[in-house]
Amino acid sequence: MNRFRWSGRNFLTWLAVIVWAFLWQGCAHHLTLPDTPQTIYVAGEWPEDxxxxxxxxxxxxxxxxxxxxIGRPAIGGEGKDDDEVWIDxxxxxxxxxxxxxxxxxxTYTNLIYRVHFPRVPxxxxxxxxxxxxxxxxxxxxANRTVLVTTVHTxxxxxxxxPTDYLPADALPEGWDVNQRQSVYGEELPSRLAFTGVENPALLIHLRPEVHRVMDVEVVSADQLQGEAFLPLAMEVDAMDALDRLPSGDGTATSFYYAQGWRKGHVKGTIKPLEMMFMSLISLDLFVGSDKIYADPAIWDNPFYTSLKPWRRDDSDMWDFARFLDYWGWRL
Known part of the structure; x- marks a missing residue:
């Protein structure tokens, strides 16, 4: 009688199957979406128009x-431990x-917008x-939007x-602006048209539970004033305010760990399933954990976007020109 023999090849095969199953279930599985009206979050007042x-x-x-x-990161408060970081x-x-x-x-200008949610279940x-x-x-x-990049923290x-303001020769080789692109199970546009849209607004559709970007549109801001939408204003703050969350005793603490192995990671954000299935291939025990977007020379925590360990510097979004070049863009 033949006996089942466990081998390295068996292990890698089953690991790949398990990871694929979680990727499908956790990333590409499309839930039934509710009808309108929909809640939209819009930026509130800010000194720079x-x-x-x-x-x-x-x-x-x-x-x-x-x-x-979407909420504001906070620390402590009623019903919370004094050092517990959470999303209000x-x-x-x-x-x-x-x-x-x-x-x-x-030379280009990046306007970087960051939001947080309580959890992914x-x-x-x-x-x-x-x-x-x-x-x-x-x-x-000329202060025209030429590229929109979305990424989880x-x-x-x-x-x-890209948008219709980006020259064709700045696109990666083989980029088809007429076909929607597949991004880990989500189908997103391959180009956004700003030309001819009066008072354009960038509308980001968020998939429930996983907060994935499931569509991006350019619409007239006037269109978002209709009965189909329920607007909520977001307070606008500088990103470095996340390093100074006010606490109940009048002091401030960082949203991020300031030292140790988890330096630069968001407090309370361990991703156990990603740690289990993705840390080996990325050689990063805290792969998938949300982190600061800051100079890696100071925080020792590059905002890398490739799982290849030898490409962490090339794919780090802090050096945006290098990051774009690594992914084939020719801005």
Whole structure:
């Protein structure tokens, strides 16, 4: 009688099957979406008009589930431990940063918008607390939007969407602007049309539970004033405010671990399933954990977007010109 023999090949095969199953269930599985009206999050007042005008509008499906709501990171408070970091969905907020970068072609401005949600529930691959999403709006020297980049604050699920203001020779080789692109199970546009849209607004559709970007549109801001939408204002704050969360005793603490192995990661954001299935191939025990977007020379925590350990520096979004070049863009 033949006996089953366990081998390294068997192990890798079953590991691949399990990872694929979680990826499908946690990332590409499409839930039934509710009908309108839909809750949308819009940026509130901010001293710099361009930052507010370019801010994306986030459409939250299944708003009745608090996990699908945008909130403000907080520490302690009623019913919480003094050092517990959590997301206060009664006070939605978006955090912004402005950075410039230069390529051989031109100098560009990035407007970076960061939001956070309470959690992704089990048994999604990305299950964990205090999860976040970033939207990077890249402007050319004429202050026109040429590229939109979305990424979770773990560096996962990055997506690039050029606009009709980006020259064709800046696209990656083989990029088809007429076909929607597949991004880890989501079908996103391959180009956004700003031309001819009066008072354009960038509308980001968020898939419930996993907070994946499931569609991006350019619409007239006037269209979002209709009865089909329920707008909620997000307080706008500088991104470095996340390093100074006010606590009840009048002091401030960081949203991120300031030292040790988890330096630069969001507090309370361990992703056990990603750690179990993805840490070996990425050589990163905290793969999938949300993190700071900051200079890796200071925080020792690059915002890498490739699972290849030898490509962490090339795929780090902090050096945006290098990051774009690594992924084939020719801005």
């Amino acid at each position: 361009r930052v507010r005008q370019q801010a994306p509008v986030f459409m939250a499906y299944d708003y009745t589930d608090t996990n699908n709501r 969905t009664d006070h939605p907020a978006v955090y912004v940063m402005r950075r410039t970068f230069t390529t051989a072609r031109a 089990y048994f999604h691959l990305t299950a964990g607390n205090n999860v976040g999403l970033m939207v990077v709006v890249t402007l050319d020297e 773990c560096g996962c699920y990055k997506a690039f969407i």
